Amino acid sequence: MIPLLSALLSLATIVPFPQDAPAASAADLILVGGHVVTVDAQTPEAEAIAIRGDRILAVGTSQAIRALADEHTQVIDLAGRLAIPGFIDGHAHLKALGDTKQMLDLTHATAWEDIEQQVAEAVAKTPKGQWILGRGWHQEKWNSPPNSNVEGYPTHARLSALSPDHPVILIHASGHMCFANAAAMRAAHVDADTASPEGGEILRNPDGTPCGAFREKAAGLIWDAYEAPASGAEPESTQHAVHLAVQDCLSKGVTSFQDAGSSFETIAILRDMAESGDLGIRLWVMVRDEPERMAKKLGATKVTGAADGFFTVGGIKLILDGALGSHGAWLLEPYSDLPESSGLNTAPLEVARRYADLAIQYNMQLCVHAIGDRANREILDVFEANFAKHPTKASRRWRVEHAQHIDPADIPRFAELGVIASMQGVHCTSDGVFVPERLGETRSKNSAYVWRELLDSGAVVSNGTDAPVEDIDPIASFYASVTRKMPNGKAFYPEHCMTRAEALKSYTLSCAYAAFEEDAKGSLTPGKLADIVVLSKDIMTCPPEEIREAKVVYTIVGGKIAYQATQQSAPTDSNHPTDSKHPADSK
């Protein structure tokens, strides 16, 4: 009873559609003639779906569903296409995704010199003194290391000469490192005498001067200098960024978004947007802020199912270590390619324990970023000790964000403790190429992205992209989850693959579960929210290599068409012109 009760309480404002209610009116929208995969074990497949208001009315054969239509019902003929529950990205960063859309895109650079060129072009069209931002560089994606480098990372001299009057910040693809030019370091008052902060590292030239690369917490030194003058414009720039991000999500079939950490200020803006109908996507948010502000502000910020089920603040976010690519992941044993380091612990365990108590106090989920095997073990220990202190039969569904490298001894603990492994399929294939360098063969094989073992042990694995670290595209992450094929065509330990049914569940129902929302969404079940995606290709049955060709044809949020592809729109015998207006535009 307790798990059900707590789930119902947490969904107090999302009332399931009464199954036996008399048909007050016909369906508003029906989708017929398709391959419907419901992620509901009761009725796993169907041909058609009926929607009334923002809820699913029925799923079944086309004939049965057509019988629920009248002359006012909009009809979409799926023409054999696949319809599935809307994708829920279980871990991504909404504002940062929108911010990134306004920065230089460094993800395609194959050499550091390409990036210098991109910055030089931006300098030519940017007023002097204005900051230039870029995101997405990754030293492992370059064909050769920069001519002048420290541990493979570039040094700033040439970049600084190209941009003497513009402070430049270039964010690493992982988000766990940044690169600054001389003007940015000047603005941040960083020089040879600046010590590395705890949980971070200023990489240095042999003469002790900063080389330009700032790892983990050290990147904050540069960010503070950037954000200080920019803070006045916050609400408008946040709204703009969110509009860009939501547009991107809807075009890729993401109907719910679990935001992996926003400040109290950003959360207030997001809630305003949701309540004025200006969000367009369902949002479940983790609070990430300064430890001393948490205790004071959490109580007033936590909310469940506000704005007609579009807005929930349910998690507390803590970052315990860094990323593997930047040698920041906190490991049990040293890095194979940096033997003097076992990575970085970016927050004291004492803070993790304090947050665990806060999570109990406010009945929230603690969501802790842990990538390295040491970080995973330490946080499982913290969770376990807290659960022992506050025993309950129900799973608290606390989450390990990324859970990327898990020592085999710790794998069964996720299921035993009821802890969610909030993973990102596409990280495996993006990073797989350098994982063996960092960890060696044995650790790579036995501990890296072990979702097969986690699922087999009974753990709940949710999926996502960590956008803007990766593209928000669920298809890419689904493909990675079921093939583990890297861009070079090789599969990264394919014995750990998920099945397609598991991958779809990890991206829908399991994400809903990971937020106590499985009674409202995550499957195409009568009474649940009508959040649906129609794809151009049947990713559940097509040859594996064709999965990546799938495009979103319709994204439906709460029974409304929120996105419709223009080029290949499905044949429709609609009685009404389709409303393809982006909800973010309908203020």
Ligand SMILES: [Zn+2]
């Ligand atoms: Zn993240």
